Amino acid sequence: MELIYNILIDPFVQMGEAPDFLLQVLWEGFVAGTLYALIALGFVLIFKASGVFNFAQGIMVVFAALSLVGLFALGIPAYLALALALVIMGLLAISVERLVLRHLVNQPDIILFMSTIGLTYFLIGLGELVFGGDPKSMITTELGLPTGATDIEIFGGLLILQHIDIAAAVIAALLVAGLAFFFSVTRVGRALRAVADDHQAALSVGISLNQIWVIVWFAAGIVALTTGIMWGARSDVSFALQIIALKALPVLILGGFTSVPGAIIGGLIIGFGEKLFEIYWGGLLGGGVEAWFAYVIALIFLLFRPQGLFGEKIIERI
Amino acid sequence: MFYREAGQFKATYEADQALFPVRQDLLGVLAILAVAFVVIPFSASDFFLNSIMIPFLVFALAAIGLNILTGFCGQISLGTGAFMGVGAYACYKLTTYFPDVNIIILVFCSGFFSAGIGMIFGLPSLRIKGFYLVVTTLAAQFFLEWCFIRIAWLYNYNESGAIEVPQRLLFDTPITGAAAEPVVRYLIVLSIVVFMAILASNVIRGRIGRGWMMIRDMDIAAELMGIRPLYAKLSAFAFSSFYCGVAGALMVFFWLGAAEVESFDINHSFLILFMVIIGGLGSIAGSFMGAAFIWILPVLLRALPGYFGIDVGAATVEHINFMIIGALIVFFLIVEPAGLARLWSIARQKLRVWPFPY
Numbered sequence: 001m002e003l004i005y006n007i008l009i010d011p012f013v014q015m016g017e018a019p020d021f022l023l024q025v026l027w028e029g030f031v032a033g034t035l036y037a038l039i040a041l042g043f044v045l046i047f048k049a050s051g052v053f054n055f056a057q058g059i060m061v062v063f064a065a066l067s068l069v070g071l072f073a074l075g076i077p078a079y080l081a082l083a084l085a086l087v088i089m090g091l092l093a094i095s096v097e098r099l100v101l102r103h104l105v106n107q108p109d110i111i112l113f114m115s116t117i118g119l120t121y122f123l124i125g126l127g128e129l130v131f132g133g134d135p136k137s138m139i140t141t142e143l144g145l146p147t148g149a150t151d152i153e154i155f156g157g158l159l160i161l162q163h164i165d166i167a168a169a170v171i172a173a174l175l176v177a178g179l180a181f182f183f184s185v186t187r188v189g190r191a192l193r194a195v196a197d198d199h200q201a202a203l204s205v206g207i208s209l210n211q212i213w214v215i216v217w218f219a220a221g222i223v224a225l226t227t228g229i230m231w232g233a234r235s236d237v238s239f240a241l242q243i244i245a246l247k248a249l250p251v252l253i254l255g256g257f258t259s260v261p262g263a264i265i266g267g268l269i270i271g272f273g274e275k276l277f278e279i280y281w282g283g284l285l286g287g288g289v290e291a292w293f294a295y296v297i298a299l300i301f302l303l304f305r306p307q308g309l310f311g312e313k314i315i316e317r318i
Numbered sequence: 319m320f321y322r323e324a325g326q327f328k329a330t331y332e333a334d335q336a337l338f339p340v341r342q343d344l345l346g347v348l349a350i351l352a353v354a355f356v357v358i359p360f361s362a363s364d365f366f367l368n369s370i371m372i373p374f375l376v377f378a379l380a381a382i383g384l385n386i387l388t389g390f391c392g393q394i395s396l397g398t399g400a401f402m403g404v405g406a407y408a409c410y411k412l413t414t415y416f417p418d419v420n421i422i423i424l425v426f427c428s429g430f431f432s433a434g435i436g437m438i439f440g441l442p443s444l445r446i447k448g449f450y451l452v453v454t455t456l457a458a459q460f461f462l463e464w465c466f467i468r469i470a471w472l473y474n475y476n477e478s479g480a481i482e483v484p485q486r487l488l489f490d491t492p493i494t495g496a497a498a499e500p501v502v503r504y505l506i507v508l509s510i511v512v513f514m515a516i517l518a519s520n521v522i523r524g525r526i527g528r529g530w531m532m533i534r535d536m537d538i539a540a541e542l543m544g545i546r547p548l549y550a551k552l553s554a555f556a557f558s559s560f561y562c563g564v565a566g567a568l569m570v571f572f573w574l575g576a577a578e579v580e581s582f583d584i585n586h587s588f589l590i591l592f593m594v595i596i597g598g599l600g601s602i603a604g605s606f607m608g609a610a611f612i613w614i615l616p617v618l619l620r621a622l623p624g625y626f627g628i629d630v631g632a633a634t635v636e637h638i639n640f641m642i643i644g645a646l647i648v649f650f651l652i653v654e655p656a657g658l659a660r661l662w663s664i665a666r667q668k669l670r671v672w673p674f675p676y
Binding site for chain 2: 099100103104107110111113114115117118119120121122123124125126128129243246249250252253289291292295296298299302303
């Protein structure tokens with residue numbers, strides 16, 4: 001009886017008693033969700049355009065952030081370092097296309113997926129070799145990002161909003177808007193959608209697959225760099241981020257693999273759910289449930305709605 | 319020249335269906351076994367046994383397990399590390415509750431626990447496949463890791479949170495714990511691995527294994543031909559997890575001696591997946607080749623700079639090692655998706671017709 005009370009009633013009583021704390025938790029969830037959504041966005045971009053499930057997105061985030069911090073440490077001004085980091089992501093996109101994807105055209109999806117795991121390992125090794133394995137702090141102030149926090153008095157308590165989190169949410173929104181514009185209006189964006197629909201048909205109307213892949217991987221690189229800066233500003237830039245980036249997978253399951261709005265909403269659901277569950281229910285299980293909550297939600301989701309909230313219904317049902 | 323099958327006629331169905339239909343193959347395998355069972359124990363140093371042969375065999379067993387699931391049944395799993403952990407922790411709990419039962423029996427029993435857990439996490443495979451399944455196995459990986467940390471009962475409420483292997487005897491010789499000789503542990507691991515490898519190749523040749531391969535090649539066609547996906551997939555998950563569980567138990571009890579949750583983290587899942595890819599999806603021999611390659615290559619790489627008199631930091635070698643493994647994965651997927659096992663079968667074909675090209 002007490003167990004049922006603890007599970008079903010007590011958390012809500014706690015929420016009602018301290019609404020300011022609840023708001024703080026929700027805000028934390030919102031911020032975490034934004035970051036998950038950003039990583040998931042990188043996955044979705046590549047998956048939509050090339051059908052490749054890019055396992056390396058997580059390490060691309062780390063790699064981009066590390067390049068930025070590493071270049072700055074060499075004495076290059078922050079904005080120039082940002083531009084150079086973009087160039088590095090561009091070079092990465094070109095070499096991935098040249099050295100990996102081009103040779104794997106027409107292979108089963110699973111082979112492509114595993115090749116991105118190989119790419120992940122390669123980038124981990126390269127990153128650690130060049131930049132060293134220890135965590136680095138992100139150059140937040142040098143990039144002109146706001147620091148500090150605003151305290152809002154609400155419900156007789158304090159709600160603390162970190163400025164960097166607000167900036168992250170705004171930048172994420174801008175990025176998504178920009179990508180949506182790019183996809184729906186520009187010539188290249190339409191070509192990308194054509195490739196996503198059908199490789200052969202796209203080829204036959206004169207769209208170069210190789211070019212499109214480079215563009216898509218570069219776009220994913222830009223998303224990765226943005227994510228890296230935002231995440232790096234909250235915690236340090238380290239290789240542990242790569243494991244956290246795996247959380248984008250459950251986000252994708254929730255949102256659907258091919259849907260940009262799905263990635264965002266999925267990210268927010270996971271972010272909110274994770275924080276709420278950890279704070280109000282986690283104690284019953286001994287804490288630390290954040291590590292698996294997202295995956296288990298995805299697992300349950302898969303059993304009932306495998307195509308996700310917004311995905312196209314193309315999943316083969318067995 | 320020496321690899322000719324001419325004159326080897328099969329007079330019975332049994333001979334035709336034998337595990338090694340060509341006599342030279344059988345002799346070759348017997349020779350390898352002779353080296354493994356007789357030459358290595360007498361000649362190898364403790365270092366060689368402890369840090370090369372025993373881990374190689376343990377990982378080969380885990381790779382066979384994953385290969386059953388991924389290579390033969392076509393279901394990708396990133397939860398191998400966690401399933402090994404289930405085996406290890408189950409074995410640890412069993413030794414606590416049944417201190418008098420022979421440890422080797424307990425190692426096999428612990429496999430059943432991980433088979434059960436594997437079947438539970440394999441349930442979603444009935445509705446989904448591919449990347450979607452990867453996510454559910456990731457759920458298994460992270461959830462089980464969390465269990466290994468948070469459920470103190472699993473490690474007997476130790477202060478350290480680690481499982482320590484108690485000493486156990488077989489014929490009055492210590493086979494686990496600090497007092498056990500590397501040679502003894504090596505021989506036990508070798509015997510178990512050889513037994514289970516033979517078992518696996520027979521299961522795969524049989525009705526169950528052919529069902530797995532049909533599901534892998536085309537699930538709808540397999541279903542129409544009377545293979546039940548429910549049984550085929552869940553049995554693949556159970557078999558695979560059983561092998562991983564036994565490998566995990568062997569890893570802790572006969573190699574590491576003590577283990578924490580880090581021994582079963584996602585990096586190990588990746589490592590074993592790499593062994594399967596590089597060795598060859600859908601090949602038992604390939605699992606051994608892949609395990610040898612992935613495990614021994616770093617050891618060689620660590621030794622190489624010193625050999626040439628170049629001083630390179632251990633960390634640098636580790637990073638280069640990562641890069642080489644990553645590049646090799648991509649290389650193998652591009653050039654030879656069927657892995658080392660396929661290279662061997664090409665070489666074998668060349669030997670058969672030598673000195674003619676075909």
